[in-house]
């Protein structure tokens with residue numbers, strides 16, 4: 553059974569905020585942000601919502617797949633910033649699209665979320681539970697940022713990306729399988745507190761609680777070290793599992809956290825930066841949405857050729873990480 557991506561889509565808020573715009577609001581500068589991260593701007597929601605952007609991205613992915621919403625059988629959405637605790641984002645997108653025949657649920661794995669949702673859907677498809685799936689990574693991170701903490705708030709943005717997966721019987725004469733060839737995922741909860749955002753505190757008639765709402769806090773240097781050490785290893789493991797060599801990969805689409813992290817990964821893999829397209833300059837880090845937005849951008853620029861081999865890789869809070877190898 554081949555499980556292929558047959559449509560992608562993305563959506564970001566209208567408002568683009570440059571580093572210079574932020575330097576008028578807080579003690580920071582374009583030079584500081586750009587030199588340490590590569591980020592030049594981010595898009596921030598004003599009227600947009602996680603659901604609205606996810607549904608827009610999903611609609612584009614469905615259109616490219618040539619499918620109606622009613623044909624969808626499964627929706628798996630990855631987000632750390634849904635609009636509501638209940639219902640989940642996937643159900644909200646189901647409703648927005650009118651995908652009334654789909655089963656819909658969320659996965660939570662922060663910046664690796666799209667990889668985890670793709671792997672979940674891949675397993676459902678390969679097991680024959682359904683024949684197609686919509687996978688989504690969508691975030692409105694700006695609402696969980698501490699806008700008084702310049703060391704975190706300048707790094708993140710809002711947006712959504714989506715992809716439609718379809719299961720196809722493998723042609724026995726086919727020389728090489730297509731679609732998702734392998735996935736390797738990992739987690740380390742013991743180190744989770746280096747990047748956190750606490751939930752609402754216990755609040756019931758037996759507890760007096762006036763704790764303020766929590767926002768994202770991060771030990772940037774620990775996260776940096778984790779990323780540059782773990783991401784090359786998970787990519788190598790996924791490529792080996794696919795029966796390929798790293799040199800044979802055409803494109804590496806990494807989570808868009810920091811240009812320096814991506815450069816360090818490229819160096820450790822002995823691969824040229826031309827194989828690592830980026831869009832963090834424009835969008836910053838959009839957690840679960842980064843990888844699918846980049847995939848959509850790169851595909852729309854004609855950079856993925858039929859038969860091309862690509863790696864998708866994510867890493868972030870949890871700690872979580874993952875990589876998938878696909879033949880397009």
Ligand code: COA
Pocket residue numbers: 579580581584585588589663702703704706770771772773775776809810837867868869
């Ligand atoms: N503008 C200007 N100065 C800033 C700043 C900002 N936005 N944010 C922090 N600073 C200051 C700090 O206060 C510190 O000042 P001090 O030396 O006077 O105390 C100085 O810059 C250096 O801070 P530091 O935290 O040591 O910087 P760094 O070189 O480690 O870079 C990150 C910080 C966050 C850019 C870097 O650690 C990083 O990218 N980590 C990975 C984070 C990440 O990608 N997370 C998401 C993963 S999914």
